[in-house]
Amino acid sequence: MTINGVGPTTTRPGGPRAHLVLWTCLAANVLIVESLFFLGPSGKNELLSIARFVGLHAALLTMLQLVLVARIPYLDRRLGMDRLTLWHRWNGFGLLWLVVTHGLLVVLGYAALDGAPAARTLMALAGVPASLLGMLATAVIVLVAVTSVRWMRKRLPYELWHAVHILLYVALVLALLHQALETTTLAGPLPGAYWWAMWVAVGTALVYGRVVVPLWRNLRHGFRVAAVVPEAGNAVSVYVTGRRLDRLPARAGQFAIWRFFEHNFWWTANPFSLSAMPDGRTLRLTAKAVGRTSAGLRQLPVGTRVFIEGPYGAFTGAAKVRRDTLLVAGGVGITPVRALLEELGGSVTVLYRVRSEAEASLLGEVRNLARSRGARLHLLAGPTAPPISAALIANLVPDVAGRDVFVCGPPGMNMLVLKALRQLGVPRSQVHWERFGLG
CATH class of the missing domain: 2.40.30.10 (Translation factors)
Structure with missing residues (x-):
């Protein structure tokens, strides 16, 4: 099974604290950078000052973008890679608009300064190394964003989409060179030192989580x-x-x-x-x-x-806040649910929704585990099986409001189950779910 976004009804072990740490760090750095910006020198005109302000925030979103996919153990275990990936996706679209806006404001600002048409100014800026690097980085970001639009993403092979996405590292290098050559990024030795210290910290986290840890584990095992x-x-x-x-x-x-x-x-x-x-x-x-x-x-x-x-991932028993559990699986979503059934204690009930019993992967194992652990298994198979609704859950699991509920299956089934759990008054802290599709 594969993993994707997490909805508003999901909680994770230590999630609120991890939320607080992540967003407090982001807010603190935004506040510091904005203070350094307003205390520093102004631009050559108002448009160029605004362009620099937007560019700084685009760089901050880039740092956040890297942190979200750095696979930092503290964040992954408490928020889950699926939620971090979803935030990465939406943050990416925000980054796109800031980068494009920054570029447009730079062109318009210099056009106003020189009293020249915007098109001529654009061509002139392309001859300046710092500006050219920024243009190339912007072009790569736009390309990746276009391929990440849901309509386009569904039509591209995963391997091709992933290869295009890797180009973001090229854009990152180009953007860093652009900032290094653009002396007005944050003027002064102390602001500059702070700015580059942030980039070093983010880069270190990324290399550690994405390169060092995987290489070490594979060499070791x-x-x-x-x-x-x-x-x-x-x-x-x-x-x-x-x-x-x-x-x-x-x-x-x-x-x-x-x-x-x-x-x-x-x-x-x-x-x-x-x-x-x-x-x-x-x-x-x-x-x-x-x-x-x-x-x-x-x-x-x-x-x-x-x-x-x-x-x-944080779809584990560590997320539990109650003794008893309801596990809901759809199709091949049974894979993590079957593993959880093997580990969890207390009273466990399993709802397994499949198109037909013949297509129920791991059904024999799930039945044997349920029998040996004293769990209850309800197989909802075939087109005549009732949909998973509040009435069905209340009938099969009357004490559901007192259980943790783990849900894993196709998006349509997930939404039905989550809606039913809300209707039954199951607290948000007891609902944990994942759905298919990385990206």
Whole structure:
């Protein structure tokens, strides 16, 4: 299964505190930068002053953009990579408008200063190294934003979209060079030192979370495919082993980003949930054949080298605030739910919605786990099965308001379940959900 955005009804362990830390740090830096801006020298005219003000805020949003995808353990465990990815997406569109606005104001400001047409001023600025670097960075950001629009994103192969997205690092380098050459970014030694110290801190967090930690974990554990097992519903389970897996910080309900070196190119990666509770000896993912990567997992040779980023995610038992639990799964969303069923204590009820019993992946395992752990399983299979509604949940789980509820499935099912839980008065702090689609 893959991960995406989290809605307003979701809470995470330590989430409120992590919210406070993240947004307080952002607000404090915005306040400091704005103070340094207003205490510094003004621009050559009003438009250029406004352009510099907008540019500084565009740079601050860029820093936030990098922090959101730096995979900082503190934020990931408390907010979840899915929520951080969603914020990254919306922050990206805000960054786009600020960057474009900054560029337009610079052109108009110099055009007014020189008394020249905007088009001629634009061509003249293209001959200035600092301005040219800024233009190139803007062009890359616009390209990435266009490919991230939902209509376009659905029509692009994941691999192509990911490759285009990587160009943002090119834009970042161009933007940093632009700022280094543009001496009016923050004038003065102390403001300049503060500005570049922020960039160093953000860059360090990014390199640590995205490069150092994954490389260290893979060198330490030496992940390889141990077995490949076909499952019902056109799914397949891949068992991965390695050294000292008991020291890998993995929990039931989490996911990892997987690369199989002898199956795809090294840059081809896909997020899949752990479909069994980590036991310190093996990790297991279960994927449905919906794309080239997941469909080809059936042909993975045993011994294939695996590169793993993660595990990530806050869809774990650490989010619980009540003793008892309701687990709701739809389709291949059963994968993290099955892992949670293996770990959670207390009274557990499982609602499993599938198109047909024959397509119910891991159903045998879920039944056996439910039987051995004294959990109740309700299989809602086929077109005649009633939709998941407030009435259905109240009938099957009368004490739902006193339980934590974990929901994982297609977006349509998720929305129905969340609406039903609101109608039943289940507190927000007890509702935890994820949905398909990274990006």
